[in-house]
Amino acid sequence: MGNIGIDDSGRVPNSGDAARTGIKSKAPVGLPAAANFVSSTASSDRRRHLRRIESKAADRSGSSRDARILLFAEKTFARQSNAEWLTTDYDFDVAAKVWRRPSPQAAWRYSDGDEAEQRLADIVNSASDRSVDSPEIANQITDWPSRYHLDARRSNLLRALGDKLEGSVLEVGAGCGAITRYLGELGLDVVAVEGGARRAAIAASRCLDLSNVAVVADDFRRLPRGKLFNVVTLIGVLEYARVYFSGDSQDPVADLLARCVEFLRPGGILVIAIENQLGLKYFSGCREDHVGQSMFGIQDLYRPDGVVTLANQFVFALTGYHPDFSFIERLGVMLDETKDRCPVCDPATLESNVPGIYLAGVIVAGERTNEIFIENGRFHGQLIAKDLQGKLVVA
Secondary structure, three states, X not given: OEEOOOOOOOOOOOOOHHHHHOOOOOOOOOOOHHHOOOOOOOOHHHHHHHHHHHHHHHHOOOOOHHHHHHHHHHHHHOOOOOHHHHOOOOEEEOOOOEEEOOOOXXXXXXXXXXXXXXXXXXXXXXXXXXXOOOHHHHOOOOOHHHHHHHOHHHHHHHHOOHHHOOOEEEEEOXXXXXXXXXXXXXXXXXXXXXXXXXXXXXXXXXXXXXOOEEEEEOOHHHOOOOOOEEEEEEEOOHXXXXXXXXXXXXXXXXXXXXXHHOOEEEEEEEEEEOOEOOOHHHXXXXXXXXXXXXXXXXXXXXXXXXOOOXXXXXXXXXXXXXXXXXXXXXXXXXXXXXXXOEEOXXXXXXXXXXXXXXXXOHHHHOOOHHHOOHHHHXXXXXXXXXXXXXXXXXX
8 A cells, every 4th residue: 555645846747648648639520529539548449439429419410519418428427337336326417427326415515615616617618628638728727726626747646656556446535536537548447436516527527538437426435335446546635534534433534544445455555645744844834735824733733623634654554554575685685683674784875785785765664664754764865875976986
């Protein structure tokens, strides 16, 4: 299980991005504008399916544009691989393009505000290209809500995982679909759960042309069992556990993680992205992201029923994180069994017992993973660089 994070301000271009995340291509003539794009990751079967939908829409030449959009949505979502599982508890809302419970549900409390979310809906619904790297959508990013929910850099959270993202994915807390869209373009079998009905509809609209994505508008606590996933993601959600996952729980954070694990296949991975309570920016005086006060998290002023940012080692402890020593053992690096399996290395240079192999990061502490995090692990590189510099021979 992993904990992935990245600074929102730093997009790292990659020459392979266009191929992986989808390129606008020519759609079948006659498709409604709302669905006039096809990701490059779509299979030939998907393209043939679009042509069949276009043909049916063309037969209804007297239909309004809205009716044609509904036809597209109805045919597309009818083919979702998760349809059989979801129909036991949900109805598919063709207009909103989401799965929802038949009976009215209490309004979800979390929101970016009516004005902000309506603007997000308008941006997505009016876009002819809704792919991750859509310049059409990028040009509409003007404030924090639009940057958070629409910026292509959000997908950087998952790019580093590479081929670990495979098969089926359960996204808990989909928001307006920035991560959902990326997962869908990878060709994964995605179920995205979002408590806010309006936000769920925006996420579904963002993924309108991806039949491998199903968006469920419901409280994650009520999601029925019956399907296990290769990957469960919890991105920007864990910090709200005390507010939205409390109920009668004595430890909502641990209970939310346990609930996520219930949906994992054996050997599956749980991806968690959360701000680090002891992050460098907070020590530097930056305001805590959720409450807007400096040193709020550093002093641990969080209320038992409020938002909480967790320290790196706390998340590791909750998820049962442990290092994988097999790789360094294959390199010949020895482990000190009397010191919690700490790898044998020179503390002044971090060079291991194998000349030329250096160790850095949490692995240095062996099984004591709570001792190394960004605030002290960042010095490892300096020690290694200094030792290498001294060994360089100028020809």
